[in-house]
Amino acid sequence: MGMDYSRIEDWILRENSFDPEKLGKCEAVMSLGNGYLGLRSATEERYLNETRGLFVAGTFNKFDENEVTELPNAADMTAIHLSVNGERFSLTEGIAEDYTRELNIRTGELRRSVTWTSPKGVKIRLAFYRIVSLKRLHVIAQRVEIVPVEEDVRVEIKSGINGKMANTGSQHFSDGDKRFYDKRVIQFVQTTGQSKIDFVDTTVHKLALDGEILPMEAEVYIERREIFAGYSVDIKAGRTLSVEKYSSVYTSRDLDMEGKTAAQIQELAVETSRELESLGYEVLKDESAKQWEEEVWNLAPIRIEGNVLDNFAIHFAQYHLRLMVPAHDARMNIGAKGLSGEGYRGHTFWDTEIFLLPYYIFTAPKTARKLEEYRYLSLPGAHAKAAHNHYQGAMFPWESAWLDDGEVTPEYMDVDILTGKPNKVWSGFIEQHITSDVAFGVWQYSVITGDEDYMEKYGYELIMDTAIFWASRLEPGEDGRYHINDVVGPDEYREHVNDNAFTNYMACWNMKKAMEYYHLLKDEKPEIFTRLNEKLSLDAAYGGWKEGCEKLYLPAPTKENILPQDDRYLSCRDIDLSKYKAQENVGGITRDYNLEQINRIQVSKQADVLVLFFLLEDIFPQEVKKASWKHYEARTLHDSSLSLSTHSVLACDMGEKAMAYDLFRRAASIDLGPFMGSSNAGIHAASFGGVWECVVYGFGGVRMLGGRLRINPSLPEGWTELSYTIIWKGQKLAVDVTKDAVNVENLTGTKKVEIEINGEKHVL
Numbered sequence: 001m002g003m004d005y006s007r008i009e010d011w012i013l014r015e016n017s018f019d020p021e022k023l024g025k026c027e028a029v030m031s032l033g034n035g036y037l038g039l040r041s042a043t044e045e046r047y048l049n050e051t052r053g054l055f056v057a058g059t060f061n062k063f064d065e066n067e068v069t070e071l072p073n074a075a076d077m078t079a080i081h082l083s084v085n086g087e088r089f090s091l092t093e094g095i096a097e098d099y100t101r102e103l104n105i106r107t108g109e110l111r112r113s114v115t116w117t118s119p120k121g122v123k124i125r126l127a128f129y130r131i132v133s134l135k136r137l138h139v140i141a142q143r144v145e146i147v148p149v150e151e152d153v154r155v156e157i158k159s160g161i162n163g164k165m166a167n168t169g170s171q172h173f174s175d176g177d178k179r180f181y182d183k184r185v186i187q188f189v190q191t192t193g194q195s196k197i198d199f200v201d202t203t204v205h206k207l208a209l210d211g212e213i214l215p216m217e218a219e220v221y222i223e224r225r226e227i228f229a230g231y232s233v234d235i236k237a238g239r240t241l242s243v244e245k246y247s248s249v250y251t252s253r254d255l256d257m258e259g260k261t262a263a264q265i266q267e268l269a270v271e272t273s274r275e276l277e278s279l280g281y282e283v284l285k286d287e288s289a290k291q292w293e294e295e296v297w298n299l300a301p302i303r304i305e306g307n308v309l310d311n312f313a314i315h316f317a318q319y320h321l322r323l324m325v326p327a328h329d330a331r332m333n334i335g336a337k338g339l340s341g342e343g344y345r346g347h348t349f350w351d352t353e354i355f356l357l358p359y360y361i362f363t364a365p366k367t368a369r370k371l372e373e374y375r376y377l378s379l380p381g382a383h384a385k386a387a388h389n390h391y392q393g394a395m396f397p398w399e400s401a402w403l404d405d406g407e408v409t410p411e412y413m414d415v416d417i418l419t420g421k422p423n424k425v426w427s428g429f430i431e432q433h434i435t436s437d438v439a440f441g442v443w444q445y446s447v448i449t450g451d452e453d454y455m456e457k458y459g460y461e462l463i464m465d466t467a468i469f470w471a472s473r474l475e476p477g478e479d480g481r482y483h484i485n486d487v488v489g490p491d492e493y494r495e496h497v498n499d500n501a502f503t504n505y506m507a508c509w510n511m512k513k514a515m516e517y518y519h520l521l522k523d524e525k526p527e528i529f530t531r532l533n534e535k536l537s538l539d540a541a542y543g544g545w546k547e548g549c550e551k552l553y554l555p556a557p558t559k560e561n562i563l564p565q566d567d568r569y570l571s572c573r574d575i576d577l578s579k580y581k582a583q584e585n586v587g588g589i590t591r592d593y594n595l596e597q598i599n600r601i602q603v604s605k606q607a608d609v610l611v612l613f614f615l616l617e618d619i620f621p622q623e624v625k626k627a628s629w630k631h632y633e634a635r636t637l638h639d640s641s642l643s644l645s646t647h648s649v650l651a652c653d654m655g656e657k658a659m660a661y662d663l664f665r666r667a668a669s670i671d672l673g674p675f676m677g678s679s680n681a682g683i684h685a686a687s688f689g690g691v692w693e694c695v696v697y698g699f700g701g702v703r704m705l706g707g708r709l710r711i712n713p714s715l716p717e718g719w720t721e722l723s724y725t726i727i728w729k730g731q732k733l734a735v736d737v738t739k740d741a742v743n744v745e746n747l748t749g750t751k752k753v754e755i756e757i758n759g760e761k762h763v764l
């Protein structure tokens with residue numbers, strides 16, 4: 001498969017004008033990171049409506065008893081205040097010309113340039129560059145270039161570390177230890193209030209005039225929660241002053257800092273600063289770009305021919321999929337906003353298993369394993385949640401943060417439009433399908449990768465333990481069947497429903513899988529069986545699974561072939577949804593009706609039954625999928641960013657190509673689209689996984705069905721070629737699809753691979 005990376009336009013996300021009222025969008029979609037650090041792309045100069053953000057994966061803290069654990073917004077090190085002849089540089093003053101801001105998603109570099117004339121008429125050219133290194137997880141590097149255009153100027157620079165950051169008001173850090181080494185290196189150590197994690201933030205500046213280093217000593221400003229260096233430099237017209245700033249963040253929670261005291265980490269950070277300074281911005285940028293090339297673009301190449309925008313969209317998704325994933329540490333997982341904002345407090349949802357995991361399984365299995373190890377490591381929280389609710393086994397939290405936090409869904413959010421009171425968030429109590437989603441993720445991972453080591457250490461246990469929860473969760477009904485009452489299914493517009501199809505079928509799948517593995521272990525891995533039997537009493541649990549599966553009520557399709565979403569959905573009233581379907585912003589219906597009223601309308605926030613068809617594709621006949629797809633698509637508002645991609649993939653399966661493409665475009669526009677407010681709190685992590693699912697699962701036709709690999713591609717109008725790679729049981733396959741051919745090549749070639757392509761069995 002030939003990859004042509006030469007077309008630079010395919011890799012650039014550009015902003016051509018600056019709007020100080022609408023800063024959130026670019027801050028989030030152009031954010032930088034490496035899975036350890038996530039940095040919002042707030043500008044060097046500060047604005048009233050900005051939301052600066054620097055997040056370190058897994059460093060959760062609970063601000064106060066009435067709040068849930070969240071990922072704290074760490075000290076800011078990217079602000080650089082500039083003044084020219086005493087006038088502060090700001091794009092809200094004076095005249096800005098030739099403004100552009102560009103994110104190069106191929107290299108991970110952010111650039112901004114502008115010619116600025118100050119209110120008093122002094123003209124300067126400015127260029128700003130920055131990266132978060134993909135090679136050195138702790139490092140941020142910046143470069144600013146200042147060129148006076150017409151007259152000599154005096155530039156003043158104030159730059160350092162600002163520890164006054166908060167998460168919408170919650171200040172997670174102490175005012176810590178501030179240090180200034182050799183009148184050059186600035187250091188600030190802050191500690192989180194409850195989790196007691198030390199953050200060692202260090203920064204150093206390097207100034208040069210036309211490339212010649214200026215050996216300058218800084219003025220130091222130390223105030224409450226901040227420490228800054230000040231420089232002032234005279235620049236002749238036409239000459240270039242460059243200011244490079246190298247910053248690093250280390251925390252006492254970092255795996256690579258384990259066993260080190262705060263003082264040792266401080267010392268190491270100072271050494272890092274000196275090393276970064278000697279390497280310089282260009283070297284740091286180039287080595288990071290090389291890492292992007294090796295780790296992402298060469299490892300998981302995807303190319304769409306025929307539509308530049310779609311080709312960009314899939315690469316943009318891959319860019320963010322790398323930024324958000326803590327591939328370095330299994331003790332943490334992906335937040336619903338990645339590391340690009342405070343939204344959803346850095347918490348992990350079912351988004352990981354159902355929308356994100358497939359990308360990592362098929363392209364970076366080691367990373368996928370870490371995500372599923374996290375679930376094993378957080379079993380104590382799942383046990384505590386089950387016990388708290390008088391169930392057995394592992395009941396996974398709807399939202400999770402640090403390993404032993406357990407459930408961290410906030411109890412209240414937003415306001416009821418009718419009562420004016422805060423809305424109770426029921427998901428943390430009764431959105432229980434997360435438990436089988438976790439089990440499904442484990443199974444997907446193990447089948448696609450063939451990683452038996454994971455299964456033996458963690459996977460079998462997770463599937464059994466979650467099945468034990470389900471058996472204890474079933475409620476006997478008067479009809480002699482078991483029911484699962486009072487839940488929220490994937491569709492969060494329907495609260496307190498009984499027998500949600502997704503929940504019941506997935507619970508049944510979970511128990512059946514546990515039974516299957518019970519036999520497998522007993523017959524083929526007796527020592528593992530004995531260990532787990534002692535730990536989980538499998539022999540006693542088996543009867544509960546068997547009876548549970550046999551008696552659990554599984555909603556059947558109506559005579560019109562529609563699978564009921566829950567026991568009430570199809571009898572609720574229909575209303576004209578066209579107003580909400582056409583809305584620019586999501587959630588319009590909640591401004592007209594409260595949740596109780598919405599519960600009585602046939603309307604869905606997001607894909608529900610359709611996710612079930614997507615996961616358990618082979619147990620439902622095509623006519624049921626088709627009729628249900630039609631019914632629910634008409635009533636789904638896609639008010640969750642998780643929704644469009646599932647509908648698109650299903651539309652592909654249904655042969656509804658135009659619809660599939662339209663839904664894919666809308667999914668790709670969730671963060672890339674024109675609505676400026678939608679990404680303020682951070683990007684929509686799951687939607688990027690969804691975009692990959694649309695391309696590779698939908699148009700690319702890949703699916704793991706009952707343990708087998710199937711490829712049934714179908715390109716949308718306008719795409720002339722789609723190529724991608726997937727890793728199937730350790731074998732890397734390059735798939736190339738055109739309108740009339742599918743070529744699959746086994747690039748690894750060390751094992752036979754069986755695939756069904758367009759209904760025909762092939763062995764590679």
Ligand code: IFM
Pocket residue numbers: 336344349350351490492640642686
């Ligand atoms: O997990 C989702 C949920 O399905 C809809 N609300 C947002 C959550 C986080 O993305």
